Amino acid sequence: MIERSPFFDFVSYAAMILGLFLVLVPFWITFVAGSMSLPEVARVPISMLPSGHLFENIQTAWVRADLGPKMVNSLIVASGVTIGKITLAALSAFSIVFFNYRARMLCFWLIFITLMLPLEVRIVPTYSIAANALLPFQFLLDTLGITWLIETVSGIRVGLEWNLLNSYTGLILPLVATATGTFLYRQFFMTIPDELVEASKMDGSGPLRFFWDVLLPLSRTNMLALATIMFVSSWNQYLWPLLITTDRTNYGTVVMQLKALIPAQNGTPDWNVTMAGALIIMLPPLLVVALMQRWFVRGLISRDK
């Protein structure tokens, strides 16, 4: 605070409380409506005080949208993306920052450019690649004449195929294939003083030893930040899972189930069940963000700037 100004302090609090309302009202209404019985939720305008039916509504939503297995799927996908991203990003950033090879910058740019185009704008062709992830390699073999060579020599036609539809791999891999984490790690690795590398070299440790014993412990904060960001964004994915899982029963995620919870046009308007469902679906990433706020805020800012 720079000057004492009781009036301006009052204005500040008033504005912040207004902001609090603005941000919290959707959460509060979701919670309140989720705790009501059917006649209570049908009242307009809705009462702002919670009622006592939260757990039975959650139970109904849980059964109706089959949330148990879907939660497990969401958890598998979100942790898969998070772990995959943390690992791959650390390895590739390590390679780009600490090794001297010619194509280093080319590799960096190849990865960095992927930040430009979000999955949503290249959704149609990405979907087709998921039907056969080995297509590029087949194409490579075909154009190089290797397929022809093998066919003439052995009589076997090489047909590479790896279908990712309805699989965890398909849900996870395309989300891992972006530059987010690589960039974040690179920024951090650049701040590591050269003396540290020299010292560990002098102590006789090779690059992998240096990576494992020096870099990884130092980048703990970085990892926490990246983990939070990736967990939230992959838990909240909607379009990609919607496309890649035709078998909803086994591979659907919770966020996809939200639509199934909305009351039908002419059905019973049981919004209380919908809202109870929405509440538990939005809870996990919210908890992660609330708990990890200190780390993830720093990571978010250094990632994007």
Add this chain to the structure above:
Amino acid sequence: MERRAYYKNGGLPWLLIAPQLILVLVFFYWPTTQALYWAFTLEQPWGGGNTWVGFANFLGIFRDGQYWAMVGRSAFYAIATTAISMVIALTLAAFVDRSLKGTKLFQSVFVWPYAIAAPAAGVAFRFIFSPDAGLVGAINQIWPGLWNPAINGAHALAMVIVCHAWLGIGYNFIFFLAALQMIPRSLSEAGAMDGARPFRRMMDLQLPLITPTVFFLIIMNLISSFTDSFGLIDVMTEGGPIGSTEVMVYNIYVDGFKGLDYSGAAAQSIVLMLLVIALTFVQFKWVEKRVHYN
């Protein structure tokens, strides 16, 4: 800054970067190239591969008046969500930046919308704005038929925009607060000594100093409004009523996966890609050069 201490280990760096490179090639470069290929070709109705059609697919969508209406709608959507979300976030950040007692609590709550899945917020807002339930529907009891996003296109679009703007508050708030806190305390103190009141300092001192962040956020918000709207619209309106909330990403989905018109969808994807690339380019080249206050 060039780094002096490098490792030189022939194959090892390639081994380390290979997994990431392969993923990026398979799931980014290949699909992007594929989109280009589809955009300039047309699949034969009886099989037999694609034939080259030049710009026909593009001309096809550009000649369609509905396409331009949709592009206009997407632009309006993007600008409106960006403006609303940023103004709210900046206001909140400015007050939080005064670090009065108890601000920490406000600060952590203002970040929350960042954590919420767009479709989940969509469900909540759909209920809040429902014409015959929730909160806003109450005005229909006083004035029947005043508010109905299920049949009125403008109402539906407004509803989706409000929800998208709300979702962006957390992200924008984080960046604005960080930028405001980077401003040296002494500057604001000097301003105060010269008799500038808080509001005056905000307009003449803090705002000019955080312009890089403002521009950065404008671009990020525009890109996100153009690309992230699918989940929200699918849950809230499904593009309706009568296409009044159909925006670019949603249309690509409808044409590509419902209409199975891959070439048309690919051409639309290319247009959207170019738009996003142009925005990113502005961010990298123009904004970074234009705005510098170090």
